[in-house]
Amino acid sequence: LAKTTQPISMDSYEGQEVNITCSHNNIATNDYITWYQQFPSQGPRFIIQGYKTKVTNEVASLFIPADRKSSTLSLPRVSLSDTAVYYCLVLKANYGGSQGNLIFGKGTKLSVKP
Amino acid sequence: DGGITQSPKYLFRKEGQNVTLSCEQNLNHDAMYWYRQDPGQGLRLIYYSQIVNDFQKGDIAEGYSVSREKKESFPLTVTSAQKNPTAFYLCASQRTSGNTIYFGEGSWLTVV
Numbered sequence: 092l093a094k095t096t097q098p099i100s101m102d103s104y105e106g107q108e109v110n111i112t113c114s115h116n117n118i119a120t121n122d123y124i125t126w127y128q129q130f131p132s133q134g135p136r137f138i139i140q141g142y143k144t145k146v147t148n149e150v151a152s153l154f155i156p157a158d159r160k161s162s163t164l165s166l167p168r169v170s171l172s173d174t175a176v177y178y179c180l181v182l183k184a185n186y187g188g189s190q191g192n193l194i195f196g197k198g199t200k201l202s203v204k205p
Numbered sequence: 206d207g208g209i210t211q212s213p214k215y216l217f218r219k220e221g222q223n224v225t226l227s228c229e230q231n232l233n234h235d236a237m238y239w240y241r242q243d244p245g246q247g248l249r250l251i252y253y254s255q256i257v258n259d260f261q262k263g264d265i266a267e268g269y270s271v272s273r274e275k276k277e278s279f280p281l282t283v284t285s286a287q288k289n290p291t292a293f294y295l296c297a298s299q300r301t302s303g304n305t306i307y308f309g310e311g312s313w314l315t316v317v
Contacts, residue, residue, distance in 0.1 A: 125305065134209075134295050134308030135248075178247070182305065195240070195248035 095179045100200040109166045111199050113179030116160050124155060124162045127178040129198070135178060139164070166201075174203045208232065209309035211296050216314050218283070218290065226281045226312045228296035236299040237279040238306070241265060241292045248295060254279055283314060291316050 097113040115124065123142055127135035139146055141153040141162070152165040166173055176198040209230045218224045228237065236255050240248040250263030254273040268287025273279055279298075283290045296309040 127308075132293065132311065132313065134211075134297075134311050137305055137307065140305060180306075197245075197247040 095181060095196055097177075097179050097196065097199045099197060100202070102202050102204065103169055104204050105170055106168050109169050109173070109201060109203075111164045111166075111177055111179075111201070112161060113164070114161045115179070115181050118159050118181055119183070122159075122181045122183055124153065124159075125180045125182050126151070126153065126164045127180065129176045129178065138177075140182075169201075169203045171203050171205060174201060176200050209296055209298055209307060211294075211309035211312050214310070214312060216312060217317050218314060220316055221285045223282055223284050224314065226283070226294055226296075226314070228279045228281065228309060229277055230279075230296075230298045230309075231277060232298060232300065232307065233276070234298035234300045234307075235276070237273070238297040238299075239263075239269070239271065239279070239281045240295040240297065242295060242311075243292050251281065251294075290314055 095113050095115045101111060103109045123140050125140040126138045128138050129135040139148055139151050139153045141155050143155050143159060146153045154163045178195055178198040212227045216224055238253040239251040241251055242248050249265050251265055251269050252260050252263055252271045254260035257273050257276050260271050260273050268284055270282045270284060271279060292314060294312045294314060297306045299306050
């Protein structure tokens, strides 16, 4: 499974747009890029997933360039409640099996200030 | 309400005791996982199971055991052989045809 690299921490202010980049140089053809959000003492929560180009939902946008070796999670107009750890993960398209040994890094700790 | 339920949320264990953390899901997912998270760290895989009566070791399986007798349930036992069990434990599941992992709310285990 592809290893991911992302910044350890980021700071922002309320109302700003935040972009968190993740590199995944060894991504395979059938891999999907997935982002999770985790608050202290809670389980990670699925935010968004994409394969290529751009995906947008009510929470975030995900930008994936043509070579798919990196991706950028974009959080529009962050608020204090967006302070959390964000994990980038590469997941296999699943056709009947588990993801096996999924590798989670330390994620990116986003701190939003007033 | 569909989801993954972990219990208890907080558990205290005396040294030398075995404890079991419960994980139940009503999502009809085939695959289930157990992760450990230490403060300020990422998630590390303990065990995972693709189907009933089958499970595989993850990176840090030593000192832990699991069972998968029912599709809905994947309990984790932290044995006395686990030398540093104080941590946050997360259970997750995944449907067979899906490529997304869903997590429970986690359980805190503290050795006293």
